[in-house]
Amino acid sequence: MRRGTPILSTVIVLLGAAYFLVPLYAAFQFSLQMKRGELSLEAYRSVLSSSVFLSTLTFSAVASFAAIAMGALLVVPTVYWVRLKLPRLRPVVEFLSLLPLIIPPVVLVFGHIRLFGSNSVLPLTMTASGTNVLLVMGYVVLSLPYMFRAVDNGMAAIDIRTLTEAAESLGASRIRTIAGVIFPNVRSAIVSGAFLTFSICLGEFVLASLLNRPAFGPYMVQLGQDYAYEPAALAILSFALTWTLMALMQLFATRSPGRRRRAPLKTSTTP
Amino acid sequence: MSFLALSSIRKSFAANTVVKDFTLGVERGEFVSLLGPSGCGKTTVLRMIAGFETPSAGSLRIDGEDVTALPPNRRRIGMVFQSYALFPNLTVAQNVAFGLRVAGVPGPERETRVAEMLRLIGLPDLGARYPYQLSGGQQQRVALARALAVRPRVLLLDEPLSALDAKIRVSLRSEIREIQRDLGITTIFVTHDQEEALSMSDRVVVMNGGVAEQVGTPFEIYNRPRTRFVAGFVGTLNQLEAVVRDPGRGLVEIGGTTLTMSGPLAVAPGRRVRVAFRPEAIRIGAAPGREVMLRARITAVDFMGAVIRIRAETEGGTLSLDTFNRPDTPPPGIGTRTDLSLSSRDLIVLEDGPAA
């Protein structure tokens, strides 16, 4: 960066921060005004005392974690294999991984319902657990662009080919190599993919609503239609929750001492 | 039969054949270097021995067992890479233990072996460090320990010293050789550094364009190079033009002097051939037993310490000569005209005929 022009960059940063923080602050301010004429945490009490809040949040959190686990199990070996054996296919796979950004979730969920509906070969939508499976699959698809990017960046940062060959020359099988060498070395990449997956899935509305699952997203929307102050409190709460979880994950991800000197991982998600 | 035997190995990538009819036998405990310029196929040969590449033709045997189709993780070879390739998430001790763990060696025995390996490479106290906390030379020694811990049948090293700076490279060279002798492990060492190859190896394979041009001891390779390529690639080489007089008796003529070569020549009389000789074969001034005399003018003098490298202009071209430094004899000045002498025994007639 050229010296002498930090003013412009500072202004840009401040504008960006304001764009993000002002509405957040406004919502926070509003959420405190449930009682006329005084600032109180009444709206928060109201939200937290609702059992629906807790049950939908738990449901969405569990679904998100399931999606993260499935996504990682799908993406890590795929990216590894493509980078190792089919490098020419990488643009194709990358394009495929970006499709969920182009095709709206509504299309995905109608596809799901048609494919796994009541008179299909595999009528997953007939049972609650079957529909949950569909929901998690949908989440995996939605988070694919982010998971793929994060893991792909992570693998670019280590020399997977030579590490693989080193492991193989020491007698390790393919599975052992992936589990014992590749996975631990892209762990922080997986975690940053997991952040994004989690924050997408927690508030996701379309899939959960059309599959009629008791998830957090539809609950927030419902609440927004019925009440005034509680939705603002809920928004602040879910923000706080997501950020706390991210902080925890970051802590967990960087605790491994073997990588401290590595360049910080790019979590950029823009294609 | 040799312990490690490569028979008529060929390797093609699509239409591009990078290793051609490569045959080599390596005895148990032998240290063999593959030496050659960049892109000549050294790494490809090594990777075929390791199992990372499959030969397009030919076969590979280790200790009598045909391993041509065996996957790398079942070949029991140890490999050391130019880039170290230590596992960044594991400590030094865990890195060294990796292969033992895979092989199912029980805990206590594993620890003993790891400690033994760390002692062997002279880093007994660094087991708890992570690779990023080590210097390049230390990392490469750990990589060596990791490869040796599983007691492989063959040790393969692909330019293990190229990423290190000059001093460490030289000291690690003798360290590797010493460890290799101690363990008596059959070793293939890939390098494009001739000094490395000559100083470390029992035998050197000089490769060019995917072909083994010559296989021999460092002494043979240096003093009796068979082809122009080998002669030119290993060490500095002077060449002079000679006219063949009597091929059957090995008589050639250089600058009016008729010389007897060490053997008969397969060239018609009157043909011109190039004869080659090393810089250290020439002397300034006449000397008994040196029957070839050349008029020369000194054009450059490089004082390198123990050795003085001098360049001289002759009728047949520019020659390079090395003399040892002697405190009582200062090197000749630039522009001096002098006689150079050499002995016909030091002349090599190169197999692939006259130079272009």
Ligand SMILES: Nc1ncnc2c1ncn2[C@@H]1O[C@H](COP(=O)(O)OP(=O)(O)OP(=O)(O)O)[C@@H](O)[C@H]1O
């Ligand atoms: N996987 C591959 N696909 C296509 N060509 C390859 C492949 N691997 C190697 N080659 C080609 O084979 C030739 C020999 O390569 P190799 O790596 O064996 O050379 P090298 O002697 O080890 O060179 P260097 O000293 O630069 O390491 C090169 O021309 C290279 O481009």
Ligand SMILES: [Mg+2]
């Ligand atoms: Mg190479």
